Amino acid sequence: MQNFDYMTPTRLIFGKGVIEKLPKVMAQFGPKILLTYGGGSIKKIGLYQKVLELLKDREIVELSDIQPNPKYDPSVLDGVRLCKEHNVDVILAVGGGSVLDCSKAIAAGACYDGDPWDLISYKVKAKAALPIVDIITLAATGSEYDSGGVISRTETNDKIGYIDPLLYPRVSFLDPTYTFTVSKKQTAAGIADAMNHTIEQYFTEDTTLLNDGFCESMLRSLMVNGRKCLENPEDYTARAEMMLACTYGCNRILSLGNSPSGWPCHGIEHALSAYYDITHGEGLAIITPRWMTHILNERTLPRFVKYGINVFGIDANLDKWEIARKAIDETYRFFESINIPMHLREVGIDESRIGEMAHHIAVNEGLDQAYAPLSEKDIAEIITASL
Ligand code: NZQ
Ligand code: ZN
Numbered sequence: 206m207q208n209f210d211y212m213t214p215t216r217l218i219f220g221k222g223v224i225e226k227l228p229k230v231m232a233q234f235g236p237k238i239l240l241t242y243g244g245g246s247i248k249k250i251g252l253y254q255k256v257l258e259l260l261k262d263r264e265i266v267e268l269s270d271i272q273p274n275p276k277y278d279p280s281v282l283d284g285v286r287l288c289k290e291h292n293v294d295v296i297l298a299v300g301g302g303s304v305l306d307c308s309k310a311i312a313a314g315a316c317y318d319g320d321p322w323d324l325i326s327y328k329v330k331a332k333a334a335l336p337i338v339d340i341i342t343l344a345a346t347g348s349e350y351d352s353g354g355v356i357s358r359t360e361t362n363d364k365i366g367y368i369d370p371l372l373y374p375r376v377s378f379l380d381p382t383y384t385f386t387v388s389k390k391q392t393a394a395g396i397a398d399a400m401n402h403t404i405e406q407y408f409t410e411d412t413t414l415l416n417d418g419f420c421e422s423m424l425r426s427l428m429v430n431g432r433k434c435l436e437n438p439e440d441y442t443a444r445a446e447m448m449l450a451c452t453y454g455c456n457r458i459l460s461l462g463n464s465p466s467g468w469p470c471h472g473i474e475h476a477l478s479a480y481y482d483i484t485h486g487e488g489l490a491i492i493t494p495r496w497m498t499h500i501l502n503e504r505t506l507p508r509f510v511k512y513g514i515n516v517f518g519i520d521a522n523l524d525k526w527e528i529a530r531k532a533i534d535e536t537y538r539f540f541e542s543i544n545i546p547m548h549l550r551e552v553g554i555d556e557s558r559i560g561e562m563a564h565h566i567a568v569n570e571g572l573d574q575a576y577a578p579l580s581e582k583d584i585a586e587i588i589t590a591s592l
Contacts, residue, residue: 206462207411212370213456215350219379219449221441224252224340227259230376234336235294239287241268241308243300247342250386256299256340266291268311271300274478274485275307277322277358284311285321288335298339298374301391302346302355305339309354309372312337325356325367334371340378343387344447345395345486347402347454349377357479362565364479366471379452381444389435393543394486395451396431400424401470401489402454408500408508409576410464420459421515426450428539435543467575470496473584476566483552490540491547495590497533500577509533549591559588 218226231238238260247253257265268284275281287293288311298308314321316333323329341349348354353368387395400423407420427450433443453459460466473496474488501509506529513519513532521528541547549555566572567581579587 206413207464209461211457211461213350213373213458214375215373216376217350217379217452218376220445221380221382223378223380224255224259227256227340227378230338231260231263231295231297234338234375237264237266237291237294239268239284239291239293239296239308239311239335240265241271241284241296241298241300241304241311243269243271243273243304245269246386247299250342250383252299252340252342252383256297260297264291266293271304271307273301273303274357274364274482275303275310275355277310277325277356280307281310281314281321281325281356284308285314288315293335295336295338298337299342301341301343302348305337305341305348305374306346306354306356308337308339309334309348310356310367311335313367313369313371322358324369325365326363327367331369331371334369337372337374338376338378339374340380340383341448342383343391343395344381344384344444344451345391345398347399347452347456349374349379350452351455353455355475357482362476362479363569364475366475377452379448381441381448384434384444384448385439387438389438389544390484392431392434392438393545394484394490396427396434396447396486396543397490397493397540397545398486399447399451399454400427401486401493403427403459404493405466405468405470406460406463407512408505409460409466412460412463416460416463417511417515421512423450423453423459424516431543464576467572467578469570469572469575469577469579472566472570472572472575473587475570476562477549477554477588480558480562481552481554483554487545487552490545491549491552491591492587494533494537494540495587497536499583499587499590501529501533502577505577549588554592556589556592559585563588
């Protein structure tokens with residue numbers, strides 16, 4: 206097991222009705238709040254109105270219309286400007302991962318005098334960030350429990366995972382009932398996203414029985430409860446377990462002591478959604494089985510065998526290669542069974558920019574350092590196989 210230095214400073218407040226604690230939580234920060242949200246789902250579910258009512262004696266500035274795959278321009282830039290103009294003390298992000306990620310970049314940009322892109326692109330290390338509180342309304346990214354935010358810059362086709370311990374939310378409210386209205390498409394994308402977060406951390410070196418078991422249990426739980434959420438969107442128990450599983454996805458808790466993962470599927474998907482603005486979880490579901498097929502070899506075989514037996518219950522007496530291939534097939538079939546489009550063409554991506562994207566990924570994502578190192582040629586082959 207490798208050494209590690211680990212802390213997640215985020216307070217999680219979980220369950221039905223926990224929003225009643227919001228005024229007390231917000232009172233520990235200064236009086237001025239930047240309330241951030243997306244295209245209106247929080248108004249449809251009555252959450253926006255509830256937040257304003259609970260915080261009626263506070264000074265609130267709003268940033269709305271944060272898009273999926275949140276954009277540097279205008280959302281991050283507008284948010285930074287509002288924070289500076291109004292001397293904001295704390296950001297309250299209400300929505301999905303995109304709203305929270307955007308808020309994280311704003312939090313750092315608000316405490317920096319230069320161009321916020323300097324921070325997001327790692328040219329300059331942030332010295333401070335505004336505190337962030339969030340009410341997450343979509344189970345998927347785990348942004349509510351991690352220190353990263355993913356920001357897209359359209360004109361350069363960049364989609365960068367900006368990570369800094371300063372960006373951990375101080376407090377995350379997780380009420381599964383807010384996820385009842387998430388569409389089937391976004392619910393399925395959320396399942397695929399959280400499953401892939403787990404898979405990225407499972408396929409590494411120096412793994413332990415402990416971490417492997419945690420990952421395998423995550424995957425089984427996400428498949429069982431994910432299906433239940435799709436069948437009955439108001440199944441509280443299923444939504445709750447899915448929400449908690451998603452929360453564990455990206456804060457390293459699944460892989461403490463393992464060798465670091467290169468997060469190859471994310472490296473590839475981020476370029477796909479930077480170039481084509483596709484839904485993150487769908488892109489991952491399409492890439493994952495093709496990536497698995499590409500990296501299956503003598504060295505990686507035992508991992509696939511373990512994955513197949515412990516996650517999908519494949520007969521351990523079968524030939525090892527058969528188990529591995531069945532495991533990849535089961536992965537594909539699960540995503541297909543929850544109605545995710547399983548070909549890039551179905552989400553509007555053709556072969557025309559594969560070379561350009563593969564080059565961008567190879568230069569920017571460091572996938573030659575992954576568990577199964579990927580060259581530019583490997584990346585192009587995986588994307589081509591996903592068409
Ligand atoms: O904009 P609104 O109107 O709020 O609608 C959103 C949006 O259209 C809707 N939605 C959210 N909550 C809802 C709801 N609709 C009905 N009822 C609700 N309760 O869902 C749509 C998608 O929302 P979005 O926030 O984009 O989804 P998600 O949470 O999956 O976030 C995706 C973004 O997170 C990044 C992805 O790359 C992508 O940009 N990621 C962030 C990570 C992190 N911070 O750790 C890790 C991930 O790997 C991922 O890369
Ligand atoms: Zn993800």
